Amino acid sequence: MYVIQMKNITKxxxxxxxxxxxxxxxxxxxxxxxxxxxxxxKTTLMRTLYGxxxxxxxxxxxxxxxxxxxxxRDAIRNGIGMVTQHFTLVSPLTVAENIVLGATKGISIxxxxxxxxxxxxxxxxxxxxxPDAVVRSLSVGECQRVEILKALYRQAKVLIMDEPxxxxxxxxxxxxxxxxxxxxxxxxxxxxxxHKLYEVMEICxxxxxxxxxxxxxxxxxxxxxxxxxxxxxxxxxxxxxxxEAGKDPGEPILSINNLKHVRNDGFxxxxxxxxxxxxxxxxxxxxxxxxxxxxxxxxLSGLLKPTEGKIVLDGIDITGASPTAINAAGMGRxxxxxxxxxxxELSVAENLALEGLDDYLNxxxxxxxxxxxxxxxxxEEYQIKASPEDPVGKLSGGNIQKVVMARSLSRNPLCIMxxxxxxxxxxxxxxxxxxxxxxxxxxxxxxxxxxxxxxxVLGLSDRIAVIYEGxxxxxxxxxxxxxxKLGLLMAGVLDKEKTPTF
Amino acid sequence: xxxxxxEKAPAxxxxxxxxxxxxxxxxxxxxxxxxxxxxVNPLHTYYYFLVAPFTSTVSMIELLVKATPLFLTxxxxxxxxxxxxxxxxxxxxxTAGAIAxxxxxxxxxxxxxxxSLPLMIICGFLGGVLWAMVPALLxxxxxxxxxxxxxxxxxxxxxxxxxxxxxxxxxxxxxxPQSPDIDQSAMFFKLIPRSRLHFGFILGxxxxxxxxxxxxxxxxxxxxxxxxxxAEAARFSGVNVxxxxxxxxxxxxxxxxxxxxxEVAGIHFHLIPGLSSNLGYTGIIVATLGALNPIGxxxxxxxxxxxxxxxxxxxxxxxxxxxxxxxxxxxxLLVTLGMFVLTNYRLKREG
Numbered sequence: 001m002y003v004i005q006m007k008n009i010t011k012x013x014x015x016x017x018x019x020x021x022x023x024x025x026x027x028x029x030x031x032x033x034x035x036x037x038x039x040x041x042k043t044t045l046m047r048t049l050y051g052x053x054x055x056x057x058x059x060x061x062x063x064x065x066x067x068x069x070x071x072x073r074d075a076i077r078n079g080i081g082m083v084t085q086h087f088t089l090v091s092p093l094t095v096a097e098n099i100v101l102g103a104t105k106g107i108s109i110x111x112x113x114x115x116x117x118x119x120x121x122x123x124x125x126x127x128x129x130x131p132d133a134v135v136r137s138l139s140v141g142e143c144q145r146v147e148i149l150k151a152l153y154r155q156a157k158v159l160i161m162d163e164p165x166x167x168x169x170x171x172x173x174x175x176x177x178x179x180x181x182x183x184x185x186x187x188x189x190x191x192x193x194x195h196k197l198y199e200v201m202e203i204c205x206x207x208x209x210x211x212x213x214x215x216x217x218x219x220x221x222x223x224x225x226x227x228x229x230x231x232x233x234x235x236x237x238x239x240x241x242x243x244e245a246g247k248d249p250g251e252p253i254l255s256i257n258n259l260k261h262v263r264n265d266g267f268x269x270x271x272x273x274x275x276x277x278x279x280x281x282x283x284x285x286x287x288x289x290x291x292x293x294x295x296x297x298x299x300l301s302g303l304l305k306p307t308e309g310k311i312v313l314d315g316i317d318i319t320g321a322s323p324t325a326i327n328a329a330g331m332g333r334x335x336x337x338x339x340x341x342x343x344x345e346l347s348v349a350e351n352l353a354l355e356g357l358d359d360y361l362n363x364x365x366x367x368x369x370x371x372x373x374x375x376x377x378x379x380e381e382y383q384i385k386a387s388p389e390d391p392v393g394k395l396s397g398g399n400i401q402k403v404v405m406a407r408s409l410s411r412n413p414l415c416i417m418x419x420x421x422x423x424x425x426x427x428x429x430x431x432x433x434x435x436x437x438x439x440x441x442x443x444x445x446x447x448x449x450x451x452x453x454x455x456x457v458l459g460l461s462d463r464i465a466v467i468y469e470g471x472x473x474x475x476x477x478x479x480x481x482x483x484x485k486l487g488l489l490m491a492g493v494l495d496k497e498k499t500p501t502f
Numbered sequence: 503x504x505x506x507x508x509e510k511a512p513a514x515x516x517x518x519x520x521x522x523x524x525x526x527x528x529x530x531x532x533x534x535x536x537x538x539x540x541x542v543n544p545l546h547t548y549y550y551f552l553v554a555p556f557t558s559t560v561s562m563i564e565l566l567v568k569a570t571p572l573f574l575t576x577x578x579x580x581x582x583x584x585x586x587x588x589x590x591x592x593x594x595x596x597t598a599g600a601i602a603x604x605x606x607x608x609x610x611x612x613x614x615x616x617x618s619l620p621l622m623i624i625c626g627f628l629g630g631v632l633w634a635m636v637p638a639l640l641x642x643x644x645x646x647x648x649x650x651x652x653x654x655x656x657x658x659x660x661x662x663x664x665x666x667x668x669x670x671x672x673x674x675x676x677x678x679p680q681s682p683d684i685d686q687s688a689m690f691f692k693l694i695p696r697s698r699l700h701f702g703f704i705l706g707x708x709x710x711x712x713x714x715x716x717x718x719x720x721x722x723x724x725x726x727x728x729x730x731x732x733a734e735a736a737r738f739s740g741v742n743v744x745x746x747x748x749x750x751x752x753x754x755x756x757x758x759x760x761x762x763x764x765e766v767a768g769i770h771f772h773l774i775p776g777l778s779s780n781l782g783y784t785g786i787i788v789a790t791l792g793a794l795n796p797i798g799x800x801x802x803x804x805x806x807x808x809x810x811x812x813x814x815x816x817x818x819x820x821x822x823x824x825x826x827x828x829x830x831x832x833x834x835l836l837v838t839l840g841m842f843v844l845t846n847y848r849l850k851r852e853g
Binding site for chain 2: 301303322323324327333335339340341342343344345346350351353354355356357358360361364365366368
């Protein structure tokens, strides 16, 4: 019996088709994986099911009856629960209070009673929680258990889990999988969103793969392999920008040695990263986002101090240095989120001057003529569609990215760190940005490209490194890289022939 | 049937300066109810509020006197808010400046104005800086919310004033708790003889001009605006956000301190309890109404001077309570803030 059937679901955001005629179904008592890269449309599909989005086309059946789900309330009433990556718990309240929140009857609540009923539910579903603990004091894994129990407490028969393991440490992942297996035996059905192949192969019965908003196929675990799934997940079309054959790479310009970063809560985000970037090469760090790239980018930008390790740029130690010092040492930086690189309320000209502000000051007073001329030059050179006085916030994503790049590239940096430089850009802007990066490489700068777009990585790089859970899985010349190989590495399936250490 | 939906869409730039004007009109419509309540003719009331103060020289000068401290507290608040530092403590910083002025003014006995005037200004400024320092350091070093700390500092200084005036600084010849008069040389000179309009008015205008220049034309101002509107991006771009906020907070406190020294050296000539009478809090309204722009702050301060003078005129002419003016002021703030928020949205009709 099908507990959920989604037929022909289409969802558009403006011109973007996030879901293109997708069919998806869920049988009673199965764990069904929804596999795909970031932006493949997994979360959109599930948000549609949970009533957070309404589909432009398509129909949803629950227990083989057609339903209209227009809000999460409808979804909950139909026995659907969702556990997202960002928890929706009220931190000053206790576990029990959070679980009954919104599901209480009458005006008054009896703390002892709700605590008792939550403890009962905890036993029944075998999800250990302490009903009287205050949520603020819980670990991430415990919060997730509370979220799951909250859904089950509200009679959920179907549980949607959006990348539940992304925030967990390995021991917590094991515990989660054990709970899920038990719950499925009790009759729960689970939709498991993930991009990690080994997890999917470990606990899911069927696997549906989405790519670029389209349904690629649904397969049974027994009839597939990680290799096949990787291929389905990252299959590529051909690439636009043409790369000239690489010259021999020059001498090393940036060396990262044994870089580690441990978050305050003890989560190791970067584990022993070592990389050497040479002059005149593009070294890509491929990987699904959330595997430590943000921390690496922040450390290289001067926004985060590493726990251990050393970074040397052209003979200057820039470990833990300030953004200004790193900039002065010759690093051109493009942040992961372009809106975190420019100030929307300031003008294009002011933003372009901000990074090297001392050059535009005359005894502390802004040299407005110089700032405007500088802006005009860059606007022309980088074809930014704006005037110097326009506030940057009014510009399109592509033009904002051009402002960010123009600012750092105009200083002729020795080394360029470009993080997700084309994310969310249209085709024209994407090609422009890629062309600029190649230009910089041909000029002799070292380019460190951090990207989750395999097209981009395969099309631009001289060498490719793959990052997974804060570790560099492998580094290879671009000529040896294939989509399949990268896909397997990105999904955490080790290439055992090349990594004898495991 | 068509439905309406609210969606986020910022209004064009020219709307912003028009808001305070529109707010005045809307406020007067709303306050009609209260004016009708006290059984007076609304048109007469508005006449005395807005027009009558311009009909006599005395009340016009009084308008400028009332606006003088508001130039400074408004400037102090606008300057801090521009950097995203929500200084609610202009009230306390003003009082600190007043204490400093009242002390120095007595010490300067027998001096000449050429020496006393600059010293009084510097001393008042430093008093404000000092009082702003604790919350600023707590904010920058430990991330403590400045709204809470600056506000609490306001209450603390009320008791310090009370201690000084009932203890060590109490003027033995006076019946009221007040400090001895400051030296003749330390008093701000009058701009118009036999009026209350003093040098503080010019000081206020100069300060507004200086902070306008600082905000819009200096490198520090650019960093400050960057830190205020997107701290993360400012940090990425190499702005030392902590130092920028610290400097802004201290300068803001200093400007509020100038307002305090102006009240002591220009109006009262000694320290009294309740010297500020909410000038610091009114500064927040003035800064908001002036859209944090020094020119706007100047206009808003004059407008408040007008309303305050007007509310006195109204009560005298029509026999209504002075509180009516305060009702209008408060309504004006709410309407203005509401309108600023509403400009970010629009109603969209759905077929």
